[in-house]
Amino acid sequence: MEGRQDDGNKGTWDSTPARIGESLRMLIDSRMEVSSAHGVPNIQRASNPTIKLAWTVIFLAGTGVMTWQVVALFQAYFAWDYTVNLENVQDWAQRVSQPRYYRSKSLDYARYRIRQVALANTSIEERVSLGHSLDDMLLDCSWKGIPCSPENFTQIYDSQLGNCYTFNSGQHGEQLNTHRPGSYFGLSLELFVEQDEYVEGMTQEAGFRVKIHHPSNMPFPAEEGILISPGFNTAIGLRMLELDRLPDPYGDCKADLSEDIADDVYHQHYNITYNRKTCEVSCYQNEVIRRCGCFDASYLNSLEVDKTIYPCRYTSPVETKCLANIEWEQADDELECNCPIACHETTYLSRVSSSIWPANAYESLLFERMALYNDVMRTNVNGENASEWTRQNLAKLEVYYDEFNYEYIRQVPAYTIPDLLSDIGGQLGLWLGLSVITIFELLEGAWLILAFIFTRCGNSTREVDVHPKTNTVVI
Incomplete structure (x- = not known):
């Protein structure tokens, strides 16, 4: 070889x-x-x-x-793509179609802001005392047919609506549960609007706003609430919706909802967990405080500077322009707020229906009950316009699960x-x-x-x- x-x-x-x-x-x-x-x-x-x-x-x-x-x-x-059936998107740039949307202010809005600033100059305790008391608003309450009371509600203060009350927040004891769907196994309320105590120019409608939310989240009923009108029985049927989103590298969501929220003004006041809405509002408010030297009276003030700065005055051209500039930047998504959406979120799908309340055949029985509540009720139900007064001031609300089947939306890696x-x-x-x-x-x-x-x-x-x-x- x-x-x-x-x-x-x-x-x-x-x-x-x-x-x-x-x-x-x-x-x-x-x-x-x-x-x-x-x-x-x-x-x-x-x-x-x-x-x-x-x-x-x-x-x-x-x-x-x-x-x-x-x-x-x-x-x-x-590329870290993922597939999902439904995704909730929030984007400031999509909410406002025109960059100059906030430039023009109506006369009614100007009056409203002036009154709002005046209220913001008072303490929280003073503002709460000026608002509607649940003891007066709540005429009747039942949960699964069992009586409930104002003790089952937790009070918060909303800068736009005043006193708000959360049912079954769990902050004062064990949370109430229901194990069957239907209106007989949910919450039933009879509410008194108290139109005689409305402040002139502060609101254009009479009624209530209801927001269904997870107990750990901050509600924003002024933007997201359901209107409850007097003279009607409003029924809100619920279905629970759970969302699971993929964290980095697939997406930019926040997994730990308890970290890095020290600057959240709503967490400072109410110890709530992270929420994208509160993060965006807090980012805006903190920027107003930093650049304008005052705070926007539409939202809560940061406890870090509480009682050291005043609310921005609508009558001050400098402060008004400063507020407007930050609003425009937020509308154009230029504030660079680090507010990712939560990786796990529980929300509720609602189906709202209503009917005239009370029915003619039920009026006499209702009047008898109302006469036992207080002198104001007793005087009005015995007057000549009892039916009209009742339909202008009383509302009924029912909140319950339509069914116990719930939607579970989960993002999964596409590749x-x-x-x-x-x-x-x-x-x-x-x-x-x-x-x-x-x-x-x-x-x-x-x-x-x-x-x-x-x-x-x-x-x-x-x-x-x-x-x-x-x-x-x-x-």
Whole structure:
């Protein structure tokens, strides 16, 4: 066989560069001949140079296309896409269609802001005392047919609506639960509007606003509430909706709702957990405090500067312009507030219906009950316009679950590691006929070649016996 030495030492190769190159070529040829990669054995076996070149071009073309496809697959994987049936999106830029939306202020709005600033100059205790008391507003309360009372409500103060009351917040004891759907197994309230105590110019409608929310979230009934009109029985049927969103790298949602909320003004006042709405409002309010030296009376003041700065005066051109500039920046999403949406969120889908209340056949019985409440009720239900007065001042509200089936919306990765491996395997098999076994063959061949080279480099005079057919190197 070519390459044998003439000194009778069979089974060894000469250490000259030519012999080393010949040994390496034979080793590579043997690996190509037994390779399971489509095209590689054809290149090695072809005796015609044209055919060898053709197979080489085909193999390199397949390698190039496969590389392009694999790079595209990795790009698709590291895009961190996800699939979801429904996603809740909040974006300030989408809420206002015109950049100058906040420039024009109506006369009614100006009067409202002036009164709002006047109230903001008083303490929270004074503002609460000026608002409606639940003891006067709540005429009757029942939960699953069992009587409830103002003790089941927690009070908060809303800068736009005044005193607000949360039923079943859980802050003063165990939360109430219901185990059956339907109006008989929910909350039923009879409410007194007290129109005679409304402040002139502060509101244009009479009634209530109701917001259904998770106990740990801050309600914003002025923006999100359901209007409850006097003279009607309003029924709100609920279905619970749970949302699970993927955190980084798939999306920008907040997983821990209790961290990094020290600047949230609503957390400071009511110890609520993180909510995107409160974060956006707090970001806006803190920016107003920092740049204008006052706070917007539409929202709560930060406790960090409480009683050290005053509410921005609507009669001050400088402070009004400063407020307007920040409002425009917020509308254009230029405040750079870090307010991602929560990764897990519980909300409620509502179905609202109403009917005239009380019915004519029920009036006499209702009047008898109302006469027992207080002197104001007793005087009006015994007057000539008892029916009209009742329909202008009394409202009934029912809140209950429509059904206990709830919607669960979960974001899942659109492209996972098994998908990536499967697609890469498909591309390797389609273009080159490669498999996992082929990869091990390539690794084995690379190891043999490296062992051959390192052995020759380590000792150029050392003789090595190479058995190409058995794929072994004997030193």
